[in-house]
Amino acid sequence: MSETSVIEVEGLTKRFGDTVALGDAALRVDRGEIVVLLGRSGSGKSTLLRHLDGLETPTSGSVRVLGEEVPSLTGRRLRALRGRIGFVFQQFELVPSLTVLENVLTGSLAELRGPRLGLWSYPKRLKLAALGHLDRVGLLDQAYQRADTLSGGQQQRVAIARALMQEPEILLADEPVASLDPESSAQVMALIREIALDAGLTVVCSLHQVDLALSWGDRIVGLRHGAVVLDTQASGLSKAEVMEIYGKVVTSTTELSAIEDELTDAASVVEPVR
Numbered sequence: 001m002s003e004t005s006v007i008e009v010e011g012l013t014k015r016f017g018d019t020v021a022l023g024d025a026a027l028r029v030d031r032g033e034i035v036v037l038l039g040r041s042g043s044g045k046s047t048l049l050r051h052l053d054g055l056e057t058p059t060s061g062s063v064r065v066l067g068e069e070v071p072s073l074t075g076r077r078l079r080a081l082r083g084r085i086g087f088v089f090q091q092f093e094l095v096p097s098l099t100v101l102e103n104v105l106t107g108s109l110a111e112l113r114g115p116r117l118g119l120w121s122y123p124k125r126l127k128l129a130a131l132g133h134l135d136r137v138g139l140l141d142q143a144y145q146r147a148d149t150l151s152g153g154q155q156q157r158v159a160i161a162r163a164l165m166q167e168p169e170i171l172l173a174d175e176p177v178a179s180l181d182p183e184s185s186a187q188v189m190a191l192i193r194e195i196a197l198d199a200g201l202t203v204v205c206s207l208h209q210v211d212l213a214l215s216w217g218d219r220i221v222g223l224r225h226g227a228v229v230l231d232t233q234a235s236g237l238s239k240a241e242v243m244e245i246y247g248k249v250v251t252s253t254t255e256l257s258a259i260e261d262e263l264t265d266a267a268s269v270v271e272p273v274r
């Protein structure tokens with residue numbers, strides 16, 4: 001592993017039965033980079049992200065993260081690596097009946113022993129850290145509300161605060177705004193970028209929205225049928241060039257709009273929430 005890279009994926013193939021989710025995929029990410037994975041539904045984005053956190057085992061190939069060969073890790077060593085990687089999901093994955101603060105505190109469970117029942121069972125140091133992260137994501141006033149009373153955008157910000165409890169070096173985000181309306185999406189993405197830049201976090205984030213990807217990411221990695229078909233800096237990249245990821249050569253603006261509508265429809269598996 002080179003001195004600057006924190007993620008090195010080489011020749012990664014993953015088959016689920018007859019389905020080739022990833023075929024000889026490669027990715028190298030340097031510390032502090034903000035990378036977007038783009039690609040049609042089923043192109044392998046989630047599968048690639050899940051390999052980085054040891055949630056999938058490769059059929060073949062190498063996955064090195066923070067100097068560790070991920071597929072070879074088990075037990076304590078895998079948990080230790082996961083403690084250095086935050087993961088944010090499309091559906092937030094909060095416990096709806098717990099308060100916002102308790103949800104954030106669950107991000108620290110890796111460093112505590114045994115189950116936790118109620119706020120009193122967490123050390124004061126962690127409660128203060130959790131309140132600090134809630135302040136960072138603009139939700140300090142909601143700390144003692146039940147998580148399910150918040151809007152979708154607020155719930156995703158709670159999930160970000162929960163990930164920050166680990167003080168991660170890498171943040172993985174799997175379509176973090178796919179369930180949100182455009183305004184909340186923009187706010188959540190801006191927040192992730194701000195936090196990443198402040199903390200020097202490395203971010204790998206899958207997205208469906210091409211415009212958002214181009215304005216938000218430093219680098220765009222395009223996947224098609226499980227292979228990396230584009231890997232370039234976002235600045236200067238045109239939307240039409242990005243559309244080639246989707247197997248579309250765009251010759252007019254009208255055609256571009258039609259393709260985008262098709263992709264948005266395909267991506268909207270879940271109804272947007274506020």
Ligand SMILES: Nc1ncnc2c1ncn2[C@@H]1O[C@H](COP(=O)(O)OP(=O)(O)OP(=O)(O)O)[C@@H](O)[C@H]1O
Nearest residue numbers: 016019020021039040041042043044045046047048
């Ligand atoms: N656990 C699994 N079992 C069987 N097939 C799977 C599994 N996980 C993923 N796949 C298949 O692997 C391929 C890649 O899926 P993946 O979820 O990585 O794509 P994606 O680009 O993240 O899609 P989306 O944008 O819809 O989330 C798809 O054909 C999918 O059906």
